[in-house]
Amino acid sequence: MxxxxxxxxxxxxxxxLSDPEGNPLGAPxxxxxxxxPKELQITVNQLLTNEEKLPYAFYISDxxxxxxxxEYLQKNKVxxxxxxxxxxxxxxxxxxxxxxxxxxxISGHTEAVLSVAFSPDGQQLASGSGDTTVxxxxxNTQTPMFNCTGHKNWVLSIAWSPDGKHLVSGSKAGExxxxxxxxxxxxxNSLVGxxxxxxxxxxxxxxxxxxxxxxxxxxxxxxxxxxxVTLRKSVICLSGHTLAITCVKWGGxxxxxxxxxxxTIKVWETTQGKLIRELKGHxxxxxxxxxxxxxxxxxxxFDHTHKHYASPAxxxxxxxxxxxxxxxxxxxxxxxxxxxxxxxxxxxxxxxHHKTRMTGHQQIVNHVYFSPDGxxxxxxxxxxSVKLWNGIxxxxxxxxxxxxxxxxxxxxxxxxxxxxxxxxxxxLKVWDxxxxxxxxxxxGHADEVFAVDWSPDGEKVASGxxxxxxxxxxx
Amino acid sequence: xxxxxxxxxxxxxxxYRLDHFDRKRxxxxxxxxxxxxxxxxALGIKGKMFAxxxxxxxxxxxxxxxxxxxxxSRRKVDDEVHDGAIPxxxxxxxxxxxxxxxSNTIKQKRKEKAGKWDVPLPxxxxxxxxxxxxxxxxxxxxxxxxxxxxTKVTFVGQGFTRKxxxxxxxxxxxxxxxxxxxxxxxxxxxxFNLEMIGVKKNPNGPMYTSLGVVTRGTIIEVNVSELGLVxxxxxxxxxxxxxxTNNPENDGCINAVLLV
Numbered sequence: 001m002x003x004x005x006x007x008x009x010x011x012x013x014x015x016x017l018s019d020p021e022g023n024p025l026g027a028p029x030x031x032x033x034x035x036x037p038k039e040l041q042i043t044v045n046q047l048l049t050n051e052e053k054l055p056y057a058f059y060i061s062d063x064x065x066x067x068x069x070x071e072y073l074q075k076n077k078v079x080x081x082x083x084x085x086x087x088x089x090x091x092x093x094x095x096x097x098x099x100x101x102x103x104x105x106i107s108g109h110t111e112a113v114l115s116v117a118f119s120p121d122g123q124q125l126a127s128g129s130g131d132t133t134v135x136x137x138x139x140n141t142q143t144p145m146f147n148c149t150g151h152k153n154w155v156l157s158i159a160w161s162p163d164g165k166h167l168v169s170g171s172k173a174g175e176x177x178x179x180x181x182x183x184x185x186x187x188x189n190s191l192v193g194x195x196x197x198x199x200x201x202x203x204x205x206x207x208x209x210x211x212x213x214x215x216x217x218x219x220x221x222x223x224x225x226x227x228x229v230t231l232r233k234s235v236i237c238l239s240g241h242t243l244a245i246t247c248v249k250w251g252g253x254x255x256x257x258x259x260x261x262x263x264t265i266k267v268w269e270t271t272q273g274k275l276i277r278e279l280k281g282h283x284x285x286x287x288x289x290x291x292x293x294x295x296x297x298x299x300x301x302f303d304h305t306h307k308h309y310a311s312p313a314x315x316x317x318x319x320x321x322x323x324x325x326x327x328x329x330x331x332x333x334x335x336x337x338x339x340x341x342x343x344x345x346x347x348x349x350x351x352x353h354h355k356t357r358m359t360g361h362q363q364i365v366n367h368v369y370f371s372p373d374g375x376x377x378x379x380x381x382x383x384x385s386v387k388l389w390n391g392i393x394x395x396x397x398x399x400x401x402x403x404x405x406x407x408x409x410x411x412x413x414x415x416x417x418x419x420x421x422x423x424x425x426x427x428l429k430v431w432d433x434x435x436x437x438x439x440x441x442x443x444g445h446a447d448e449v450f451a452v453d454w455s456p457d458g459e460k461v462a463s464g465x466x467x468x469x470x471x472x473x474x475x
Numbered sequence: 476x477x478x479x480x481x482x483x484x485x486x487x488x489x490x491y492r493l494d495h496f497d498r499k500r501x502x503x504x505x506x507x508x509x510x511x512x513x514x515x516x517a518l519g520i521k522g523k524m525f526a527x528x529x530x531x532x533x534x535x536x537x538x539x540x541x542x543x544x545x546x547x548s549r550r551k552v553d554d555e556v557h558d559g560a561i562p563x564x565x566x567x568x569x570x571x572x573x574x575x576x577x578s579n580t581i582k583q584k585r586k587e588k589a590g591k592w593d594v595p596l597p598x599x600x601x602x603x604x605x606x607x608x609x610x611x612x613x614x615x616x617x618x619x620x621x622x623x624x625x626t627k628v629t630f631v632g633q634g635f636t637r638k639x640x641x642x643x644x645x646x647x648x649x650x651x652x653x654x655x656x657x658x659x660x661x662x663x664x665x666x667f668n669l670e671m672i673g674v675k676k677n678p679n680g681p682m683y684t685s686l687g688v689v690t691r692g693t694i695i696e697v698n699v700s701e702l703g704l705v706x707x708x709x710x711x712x713x714x715x716x717x718x719x720t721n722n723p724e725n726d727g728c729i730n731a732v733l734l735v
Contacts, residue, residue, distance in 0.1 A: 111558075111560050112559075112560045112561070114560055114561070114562045114563075115562065129560065130556075130558075130559075130560020130561075131560075132556060152556075153556050154556070154560045156562065156563040156566075157563060197563070197566065198563075199563045199566075200563070220566075220567075244567065246563075246564070261567070287564065288564075366564055367564070408562075408564070450561075450562045451562065
């Protein structure tokens with residue numbers, strides 16, 4: 001009898017399933033040792049009484065569970081007597097295919113391509129270049145569609161409005177021009193106000209106002225301006241930084257974050273342009289900012305279902321739903337990458353002190369980006385590596401090495417399973433988040449690659465650089 | 476008293492001539508015409524020297540004029556569109572690396588011209604001709620001495636066929652022909668037995684390079700496909716240079732160090 005009891009105990013493990021925020025799902029239960037991720041998925045789906053079977057990933061103390069429970073216990077020598085905490089995380093329902101071939105090389109720009117952006121619905125592609133033009137490309141035929149001239153100097157940054165109706169580009173001369181993407185013509189005169197070049201543009205989220213009217217632009221002259229496209233002028237000027245502002249982001253709560261070369265990040269409110277908070281801590285220039293809800297704000301109401309919306313009010317509701325679902329109960333998180341080789345994770349709504357300090361890079365951190373589901377943070381640095389961090393706690397997870405030149409920009413796939421990085425060594429590399437390894441190497445550019453973007457529907461990747469051609473990659 | 480002092484003394488005592496200042500002014504005005512006349516009539520080396528001086532003066536004058544014409548009001552932005560567009564995250568950074576690459580290529584070209592390379596053995600003992608070649612006497616009376624036998628290790632390659640024996644001047648004994656070399660990777664510190672592809676350069680002279688003689692300090696090309704090296708573009712590297720570090724004719728094998 002005793003032997004039988006012992007045998008029974010050996011086959012079962014006491015587990016407690018909990019969600020990423022720590023709330024337990026039911027009471028601790030016995031699970032057989034030969035249960036793997038698939039069986040756990042079925043269990044979780046039943047316990048949560050989901051109608052559709054959603055995919056989940058399971059983590060035990062931050063390590064993903066890929067094998068059966070029994071093997072895991074043996075490998076890690078976890079005691080059977082204690083309750084084993086397993087954290088489950090929902091994964092996206094759709095799965096993006098990794099891109100592996102260059103489907104088209106489109107030339108057209110006569111100078112280096114400086115920025116590339118897909119529209120929020122993924123149907124259109126725009127690129128800004130050093131030859132002072134913005135070009136719109138047709139994705140179906142993979143040929144140039146419109147050539148938008150009007151800028152006086154290099155086009156440094158472009159941004160689509162979340163409803164896809166406007167495209168704004170900023171140049172080295174300090175002017176901004178708003179274009180109509182359907183015709184390729186400017187919507188009016190150029191917006192002048194900044195005295196030096198434009199470093200970043202960010203639109204107001206769709207769930208705060210629809211149709212999209214306002215956007216904020218940051219410049220080297222140290223101030224950020226909020227513009228209104230219908231009034232065609234600068235509404236508010238946010239001045240306060242003493243040196244150039246390197247990046248600006250409009251948050252989902254209706255605040256604007258600006259990171260500057262004076263080592264501070266300022267948080268502004270948008271109705272009157274007052275400074276709410278100042279986040280200090282960095283030792284050198286703040287190069288890049290990223291918000292946990294950034295992807296949802298960028299894509300607005302569009303998601304993988306390719307739904308078309310009739311009225312702005314509908315789009316606003318849909319965008320609001322998506323935003324709330326993405327945000328959950330946690331406050332919005334902000335990560336900043338700086339020239340002092342470190343990154344800080346902040347919760348600006350909670351406190352003005354940083355939550356975590358993320359060190360590890362050996363050169364300046366050039367670009368930081370939250371994954372679309374907010375679980376991971378990726379950082380590209382001039383030390384030729386891309387590092388992956390936990391998006392909630394800021395702990396280091398993995399480093400991706402493979403590039404032989406400084407990593408310039410990174411981009412996530414819409415399902416958060418793949419990460420793309422472009423570098424000075426003229427290659428793009430696709431990294432798999434699950435295996436933490438290189439998935440695909442995409443050589444082909446003749447010179448440094450300056451900008452890369454993954455379309456929100458996950459079908460295509462566009463990249464442009466010093467060799468003046470735009471390359472489209474497909475799976 | 477010196478000459479000029481007399482003139483000054485006279486001027487102090489009696490003042491200037493009445494028409495002095497007029498004459499001075501007119502003489503200076505005539506200077507221009509006189510100068511131009513001498514410039515037009517000066518021939519040969521004199522003319523060249525004058526022209527050179529005049530050109531320097533002209534350039535200086537143009538510069539001062541331009542400086543005076545510069546307006547004090549500055550325009551808001553730089554209107555010119557420069558080449559070499561870079562994205563905003565690279566704008567405030569001084570890219571010294573590009574300049575470095577350029578100067579590096581120039582230095583490399585100079586080195587190539589001078590024939591100096593960064594190799595493990597920059598200098599080797601020169602091999603004399605009588606050490607390298609052994610005179611072979613031929614002919615019915617063994618009086619002809621135009622044939623030479625190479626006493627050092629050679630590499631001939633796969634498709635090698637001898638010249639007709641009556642006409643070959645340099646004899647490469649088959650006992651001294653080698654195809655493989657023991658190549659050491661300097662960083663990994665491990666040695667591989669790799670096949671040779673060819674002799675790139677023998678420091679003793681281009682004649683030995685063309686003959687395929689392998690002595691100490693020779694740069695050879697080896698087949699490294701079994702090492703599995705890959706270029707960043709994704710292509711597999713299969714040939715690399717290595718420098719011979721021993722005297723192969725004494726040891727019976729070729730030891731080399733890979734040039735990375």
